[in-house]
Amino acid sequence: MKFAAAGFAAAVVVLLGFLLDGYHQGLAVYVAIYFIAILGLDIVTGYTGQISIGHGGFMAIGGYTTAMLSHYEHWNLLLTLPASLAVTFLVGVLVGIPALRLSGVYLALVTFGFAVSIPQLPLKFSKLLGGSNGLHTAHSVTHLWLYVVSWSCAGVALLLAWLLLRGRTGRAFRAVRDSEVAAASSGVALPIYKTLAFGVSGALAGVAGSLLVLATNGFAQPSEFGVLLSLQILIGAAVAGLGSLWGVILGALFVGLLPSVSASFPVIGSAHGQDVVFGLAVIVIMLVLPNGVAGLLRRFEPSFKTAIKRDPNTS
């Protein structure tokens, strides 16, 4: 069933690649970028229970990694993606270390501070990182290239996340989320799994950031990684319903498409009207569906409760 759905989704993505014109391919690229970033956030927040409002910070680091490698070292853009994956994985692990001692609201505050602080660094080290004008990649890419690469990345990311979450690691993550004390007393090594979750999560966000830089004509600028980006990713994850891989695509569609959909209407179509619509939509969705869309679907899934009884680890 799930494989059929995955195959169908992949077919739709490939088909759309042929059908869409440049503008809509560009939109689809943003959906893929949000998809990867929200997937990353979902691993650490939805599955491991560690609230992060700082994923824009990881995206900034990933984006600047790509821009620097291309600008200074003239790397092939495709090769910068694994590099930014590795860098942001390490940063994620580093962020995960203080997260070992923090939880809930405190962790939210720290990650928020991280997201606010990172875009200040290019302003401080403007010789190396280009200041507020940003850093430009040495090459630019076409819409089609970006479409193929970003959705391939999204597919690989989904596959990796699924493989990671279905087995022992995923069970450990969920155990940490449901009760840290219970998880620790069942032999789950909290430090390893929490930092691992942050590492994987940060790495995915980093790749999303690299793709974002490529999607904005190869410019890495502090303004594109502002607070709003972190908030949007968190919103995407919450709208989707935390802890659901399939919900992530809905969250990505919401965050990626709602602004441009509302832009096509009169009055609310102005840049600020889009923010109003976006903010309103988020609030209304949370009021109507506090557990996101996935929570709604879960309510109608009859096998869910029996699944809990059968195996307490796979809730």
Added chain:
Amino acid sequence: MVGFAERLGMKRKSAVGTGFSLPVIALIAAAAIFLVIGSLASNIFAQQTVAGLAQGAIFGSLALALVLIYRATEVINFAQGEMAMATTYIAYQLTLWGLSYWLAFFVTLPIAFVLGALVQVTLIRPVQSSIIAVVIVTVGLFILIDGVVTWIWGADLKFMKAPFGNTVYHAGGVAFSRQDIGVLAVSILSAVVLWLLFKFTKVGLGMRAAALRPAAASLVGVRVNWMLAVGWGLAATLGAVSGLMTEPTQFLQPTMMQAILLYAFAAAVLGGLESPAGAVVGGLALGVFLNLIGQYVGIATPELRLPIAFLVLLLVLLVKPTGLFGRKQVRRV
């Protein structure tokens, strides 16, 4: 101030230890003596200290607003800064309609109170059982307010009349701007008024009861939900004060409070996140610290103010998670 924290610093859950420990008092006293000696020794130091206190008072009043809401419901209102920004725009609009600055100031405060209470009743109350849902709603509110304000007033800088004039006092070679002193006075005064409200009025008693033991409070007739709405209203009012006091230095723009929100987070955490007195002291300390470090440490240029505040936040949480005035909490499994 001790009575302040003792009255308000009571914890909802079983707590160990007291809010005010001797080392903390000694530390603050030492810091104060250091500042006084430094100010006597150097004019620049004195000027930076006063300016830092003025900025810190703004951080403190926004931090106080965050703490008010955190104590009552254990959530952080990420839209607190944006609400403050929006109410400052309302005051600006009132001055455009011909009100004097201070009349607009005092008309804005009740408006902010009503708006804050309305937000709690309409948006927060329906989801208050889930902390993550509340956080997301406040994040949505952040974006919504940003959009509405930019839509109505535009994103360009706006200016209000300087509330304290541009007079500069000279005392022994040190220049104090009247504005810094005014900002400091207004922010501290609003915190004191809040304290009086909590200590000496029935509403204040009810709010303390509702925050401390919601179930018991409702049994003796305190309308807990109303008290929460009043709490949000008061927080929004304090936020309005911090927004209006930010305006003379940052001017009006939709992003004016975003950096201050992070400083307020750091100040609140420095004070222990539970303690109103701690929020004010934390704000003042952070303001002075950022100014002095900017003056005397070469690498700490203005771009690094936010990252430095973030490091303060992180270090406090890692080294002393209860902050200066917080209390250790016993966690039950």
